[in-house]
Amino acid sequence: MNNKNQKMVSEITSMETDFAQWYTDVVKKAELVDYSGVKGCMIIRPYGYAIWENIQKDLDARFKKLGHENVYLPLFIPESLLQKEKDHVKGFAPECAWVTFGGQNELAERLCVRPTSETLFCDHFKNIIHSYRDLPKLYNQWVNVVRWEKTTRPFLRTSEFLWQEGHTMHETEEQAREETQKMLEVYRDFYADTLAIYAITGKKTEKEKFAGAEETYTIEPMMHNGIALQGGTSHYFGDGFAKAFDITYTDRENKIRYPHQTSWGLSTRVIGAIIMSHGDDNGLILPPKVAPIQTVIIPVAQHKEGVLEKANELKERLSRKFRVKLDDSDNSAGWKYSEYEMKGVPLRLEIGPKDIENNSCVLVSRLTRQKQFVSLDNVEDEVEKALRQIHDQLYERSKRNLEAKMFEAKTFEEFCDVAANNPGYIRAFWCGEAECEEKLKDATGGVKSRCIPFDAPAPKDNDVCVCCKKKAKHLVVWGRQY
């Protein structure tokens, strides 16, 4: 019996008491991360990294299916290159880490550790795009990036993080716009079908869009406590960067034109979204499709004859279709239950002498804790069904959470009242002015526009801005964010 570990499992703050502390407890106790000696940089431990690997595998297949190719561009951006697009450098320069020495020698030009790679891709595109035959270019890369952050939290905000960044170039504005929306839809599908997370999607306001973009689209899942997490973004750049970098191509009519550009990214933050969407007071609950262990097999009374043998046989059988772990350590069954609950393993399979006698085993859902006895004859099907059910239940719960915490506000007072008393999102009309966004943020201590949802109704003639009461231009969803 491992006393250190037993103690570990019990020490977790409840969500109600202190959500932030609950989060910190979970990432640490489920062994997702460790803190490093480098301020703001985290160590992703095997269990956390295995989740990221499953996420990568799933998303990468989606990208490749749509014709995207993976590449690798350098870690460093020369300062002069970063400065080529003015809005972009304004947005990113304040959070760059700068390399100034190579070996013993001071560099003639500072190098920025990439915070994002639009400028590098443009520099490369300039070399390889000449004719419409070279378009579209549909590139992606899986890399680390650095943004110097003052306050950091594992996964949610770290000075270094891992992500994928897609960068594409197209002949026409129409094609680039289509790509921008298509890739956001890939993210939405991925959140729903793979992570079991429901989210709203839409367009960012001018104020909240990416530095250098014409338009930014976003997916905004709501965490269990009503706070938003920007879960992935997709940007339409028009030909702004192309002009700044002088990237041109000869079109089908033999005219010289600027190509149209997009980029889109999703990062290790998504693991934060999984934790805060699905977790509970017993720890993580992982969506089956990315769980490193989908089913843990716990032998009951494992010293009795035949139990371990049967458990191993089950492991063998189930491993052909699922990610399975058999825990035959000498920790108590109770300890094991807590341990794998903390780690969010979606399904537990118990098997003991009585079960074997009945040619059955017990399946226990991490989510509902419901037990069911199932026959060993078709245990593969039963496990599959149970995992699918857990996925569906997680998704429904995530949807219910967002819907239950979606409020409306017609007036400034209502808006402030909801913001003060009801954690969640607020639907409210807006005039289109950044000034009103600023005012609402200040009045509420941080509520910002999340997006103009794709499914938002157009304002009617008598709809007015929740802030200034001028004629409304858009329905906006507002909320606090991580």
Add this chain to the structure above:
Amino acid sequence: MNNKNQKMVSEITSMETDFAQWYTDVVKKAELVDYSGVKGCMIIRPYGYAIWENIQKDLDARFKKLGHENVYLPLFIPESLLQKEKDHVKGFAPECAWVTFGGQNELAERLCVRPTSETLFCDHFKNIIHSYRDLPKLYNQWVNVVRWEKTTRPFLRTSEFLWQEGHTMHETEEQAREETQKMLEVYRDFYADTLAIYAITGKKTEKEKFAGAEETYTIEPMMHNGIALQGGTSHYFGDGFAKAFDITYTDRENKIRYPHQTSWGLSTRVIGAIIMSHGDDNGLILPPKVAPIQTVIIPVAQHKEGVLEKANELKERLSRKFRVKLDDSDNSAGWKYSEYEMKGVPLRLEIGPKDIENNSCVLVSRLTRQKQFVSLDNVEDEVEKALRQIHDQLYERSKRNLEAKMFEAKTFEEFCDVAANNPGYIRAFWCGEAECEEKLKDATGGVKSRCIPFDAPAPKDNDVCVCCKKKAKHLVVWGRQY
């Protein structure tokens, strides 16, 4: 017809004329890399990156099968952390890139962009290793690293490169030594079974070992031109870092002990080894197991009825088992042949009206250029057999190349004579003194000890050092290197 591309295929220097230029031509014309605006950093293009992805997938499965887990440690190493192990910092500090500013603020302590991560792993191991129950720790990570290089060449020597670095901790010296050798053997297997490259393996001399290691083992494939490439290394550290970082564990007898450590790495250099082991004057030749396209289908007289239909049907069938591309562009067949030869696609499948009439197609080996007519009925088996054959032939050729260029030298004069006139490796006895290594290197303009091969015979009583004529301690293989 694409004139730009047609020109491209023809412009390649022959290996005999200028091997270095041939290499540069190939990496560029096969579209493996592009040069970036950042000195010494390369852009890995889709075709090059796809090779790396296949390498990663293969090696990663080998590591995981042996119980290794992937993790992610930070990009940055605080200067004080790097300095904890004295030999290590001495070796790496001269080639570090240093971050000195975060945003607008000068950092209190400089951060090194990781050149390798022993120090970070030790800092983490200190937190997570307490008891023998926590051992072994078998970790690996796939990351980018930076070593500031003066002269750079794509894949072979770049300031930033991609690699995997394994880092493990063990209870005993014996277990750590076993891991060190086991992982070198994984590399040897991988070179032979996956890359079709024969290589010698052995132990580095004191002078050539890794900074901070007690022992370094290496795999040293020989390039087509007789020059060595250090293809992967595995290090045994003893408890040196553990002591420097104060990592201890409680052993089975309840005593406090230092764990024993290893690390091992293989980088994108391996792509350079593939190019220079297998390529020829027509471009790349890729080993089938990592080739992004294993078989390219070229329809002949594709405008004729039924040809494209049949070609598509074949693509459909073969794609179930192989990585296949059908090129139905309107480039000429001749242009296509050159293009896919340049790109090293191991097998070409031609299908035209006559073939269809005979229910057959033509398979052409990239290596031997031999054509064979095979029945469409069992084309999958024929393709599989042909790919296996190409792999075997590549391996045999690589072995013959190394064996034909393996020379012996008994005296200093012989050694210098061989070094001057016969590109390749030299087997020669050595006394064990670094002074002699230095002297041989100076006398030959760069021939260094590659390793003491595992299969080297022990020196007999009358065997003497090729340099100083004192009693020999080891048989060493010597050679120039990339």
